[in-house]
Amino acid sequence: MASSCSLFNSLSSLNHKPHNHHHQITHGPFPSISCTSNNNHNNNNAAIQSSPSVTKHRRAADENIREEARRHRPSSPTTFSSKYVPFNSGLASTESYSLDEIVYRSRSGGLLDVQHDMEALMKFDGAYWRDLFDSRVGRTTWPYGSGVWSKKEWVLPEIDSDDIVSAFEGNSNLFWAERFGKQFLGMNDLWVKHCGISHTGSFKDLGMTVLVSQVNRLRKMNRPVFGVGCASTGDTSAALSAYCASAGIPSIVFLPANKISIAQLVQPIANGAFVLSIDTDFDGCMKLIREVTSELPIYLANSLNSLRLEGQKTAAIEILQQFDWEVPDWVIVPGGNLGNIYAFYKGFKMCQELGLVSKIPRLVCAQAANANPLYLYYKSGWKDFKAVRANTTFASAIQIGDPVSIDRAVYALKNSNGIVEEATEEELMDAMAQADSTGMFICPHTGVALTALIKLRNSGVIGPMDRAVVVSTAHGLKFTQSKIDYHSKTIADMACRFANPPVQVEADFGKVMDVLKKYLKHKALK
Numbered sequence: 229m230a231s232s233c234s235l236f237n238s239l240s241s242l243n244h245k246p247h248n249h250h251h252q253i254t255h256g257p258f259p260s261i262s263c264t265s266n267n268n269h270n271n272n273n274a275a276i277q278s279s280p281s282v283t284k285h286r287r288a289a290d291e292n293i294r295e296e297a298r299r300h301r302p303s304s305p306t307t308f309s310s311k312y313v314p315f316n317s318g319l320a321s322t323e324s325y326s327l328d329e330i331v332y333r334s335r336s337g338g339l340l341d342v343q344h345d346m347e348a349l350m351k352f353d354g355a356y357w358r359d360l361f362d363s364r365v366g367r368t369t370w371p372y373g374s375g376v377w378s379k380k381e382w383v384l385p386e387i388d389s390d391d392i393v394s395a396f397e398g399n400s401n402l403f404w405a406e407r408f409g410k411q412f413l414g415m416n417d418l419w420v421k422h423c424g425i426s427h428t429g430s431f432k433d434l435g436m437t438v439l440v441s442q443v444n445r446l447r448k449m450n451r452p453v454f455g456v457g458c459a460s461t462g463d464t465s466a467a468l469s470a471y472c473a474s475a476g477i478p479s480i481v482f483l484p485a486n487k488i489s490i491a492q493l494v495q496p497i498a499n500g501a502f503v504l505s506i507d508t509d510f511d512g513c514m515k516l517i518r519e520v521t522s523e524l525p526i527y528l529a530n531s532l533n534s535l536r537l538e539g540q541k542t543a544a545i546e547i548l549q550q551f552d553w554e555v556p557d558w559v560i561v562p563g564g565n566l567g568n569i570y571a572f573y574k575g576f577k578m579c580q581e582l583g584l585v586s587k588i589p590r591l592v593c594a595q596a597a598n599a600n601p602l603y604l605y606y607k608s609g610w611k612d613f614k615a616v617r618a619n620t621t622f623a624s625a626i627q628i629g630d631p632v633s634i635d636r637a638v639y640a641l642k643n644s645n646g647i648v649e650e651a652t653e654e655e656l657m658d659a660m661a662q663a664d665s666t667g668m669f670i671c672p673h674t675g676v677a678l679t680a681l682i683k684l685r686n687s688g689v690i691g692p693m694d695r696a697v698v699v700s701t702a703h704g705l706k707f708t709q710s711k712i713d714y715h716s717k718t719i720a721d722m723a724c725r726f727a728n729p730p731v732q733v734e735a736d737f738g739k740v741m742d743v744l745k746k747y748l749k750h751k752a753l754k
């Protein structure tokens with residue numbers, strides 16, 4: 229991509245709690261579920277005052293939150309369970325694997341899925357689950373303070389809370405895009421789910437906490453897992469290396485040389501991962517890591533491993549929760565390796581099947597036109613899937629031509645009356661700049677999703693009154709070079725219509741006044 233030293237230089241030169249009281253919710257035959265309350269006036273005051281061991285806050289001074297969770301550990305094992313089954317295998321299949329096995333593919337070589345014991349979960353009605361999940365939001369109780377682990381019973385019900393590796397990820401902001409919706413789309417119910425405002429700056433944290441927690445458990449069980457590895461366009465490796473570092477587990481990452489942002493490259497380096505920069509693209513790295521993980525005791529962390537999707541699906545549940553369990557009309561997700569679109573489908577579908585909501589939203593998967601195998605497949609009427617050679621795109625994290633989760637994505641889209649859209653480089657960069665001009669600071673992948681929204685709104689498929697949620701997958705700060713290129717208008721064959729370059733001006737009062745007067749006049753005329 230073109231760089232812009234002048235803009236970069238001029239940009240650089242511009243730089244001259246109340247007590248938590250503990251209470252327990254007991255639900256039917258289940259062990260107590262701990263949560264905390266910020267309410268200073270609840271009935272627990274009396275209990276806290278009369279307890280001889282209380283020294284500060286809700287637990288003894290020498291006890292940490294993990295130890296506290298251990299103390300509350302249920303005496304009997306959970307009645308919920310989950311296992312691997314071949315993806316979309318139907319009722320006739322008997323093939324299944326324990327989550328404690330190291331297996332990524334079914335016997336026939338197909339994808340796997342984590343299947344929950346829905347009968348056990350259905351013993352509780354939708355209201356029960358809604359209340360339980362709502363009661364855990366924003367707490368510090370281990371591990372429920374995480375937006376992922378607040379849904380533990382639906383994620384990894386059997387893992388001991390002691391084994392969980394979490395950064396209290398999730399619970400990300402659902403941003404009402406008031407100005408963008410009104411100004412560019414005539415919409416008043418447009419929302420952006422900021423999954424990138426997260427521990428390592430992308431939605432990958434949601435899946436990685438689950439995968440690394442399970443690895444932590446496997447290692448404690450003395451299973452042959454020396455370390456964890458992934459191929460990455462930048463975000464998976466950032467999340468993997470951070471969660472592994474926090475648990476003291478070695479991580480190994482395969483990155484396509486010169487194809488990821490500097491911020492993304494620095495993340496695994498800083499977190500102590502073993503980083504291989506390989507002279508190929510993401511699809512080449514993916515092929516290599518699959519071969520390597522079948523030979524060496526390195527556990528595969530890409531979304532081919534269905535554990536990841538169990539965490540990622542909680543973003544869908546969170547969206548419903550944030551709308552007080554009302555279902556939006558549309559959810560738009562940028563797609564690359566295509567695990568996330570299925571994760572969203574699965575999260576919504578579980579909420580429907582377990583009675584939390586009565587329907588699911590229509591899903592839209594948005595791809596960069598330079599890396600669009602799903603879009604081409606959709607346009608062929610799902611007749612002819614061909615992997616493509618992905619070309620360079622500013623949406624570099626979705627520069628993927630041979631997505632491993634293609635079958636999962638097709639299933640999700642077919643079962644949600646879904647749509648696939650694409651965005652050219654100019655479209656995605658303009659959308660990103662327009663969104664930023666209304667107060668966001670999004671990544672180019674979110675620009676891809678916004679382009680899909682703009683196209684579907686312009687064609688009337690999405691109506692002005694529809695409630696739409698655009699999933700923002702990474703933090704814009706990871707992709708500042710693309711913004712520098714755009715705002716300095718140094719991108720070949722791109723008009724950069726919404727560029728806003730800084731004005732160079734001498735350190736002279738008169739000259740500064742001239743520039744400002746011109747600016748104010750220009751604004752007044754608008």
Ligand SMILES: Cc1ncc(COP(=O)(O)O)c(C=O)c1O
Nearest residue numbers: 563564565566567568625701702
């Ligand atoms: C920022 C960002 N957005 C979107 C995606 C696409 O997600 P998926 O690969 O699950 O389709 C990725 C990774 O691929 C990503 O890193």
Ligand SMILES: N[C@@H](CCOP(=O)(O)O)C(=O)O
Nearest residue numbers: 460461462463464530531565
């Ligand atoms: N964008 C991803 C690509 C790999 O996807 P995964 O979900 O299969 O790990 C990345 O950041 O590496």
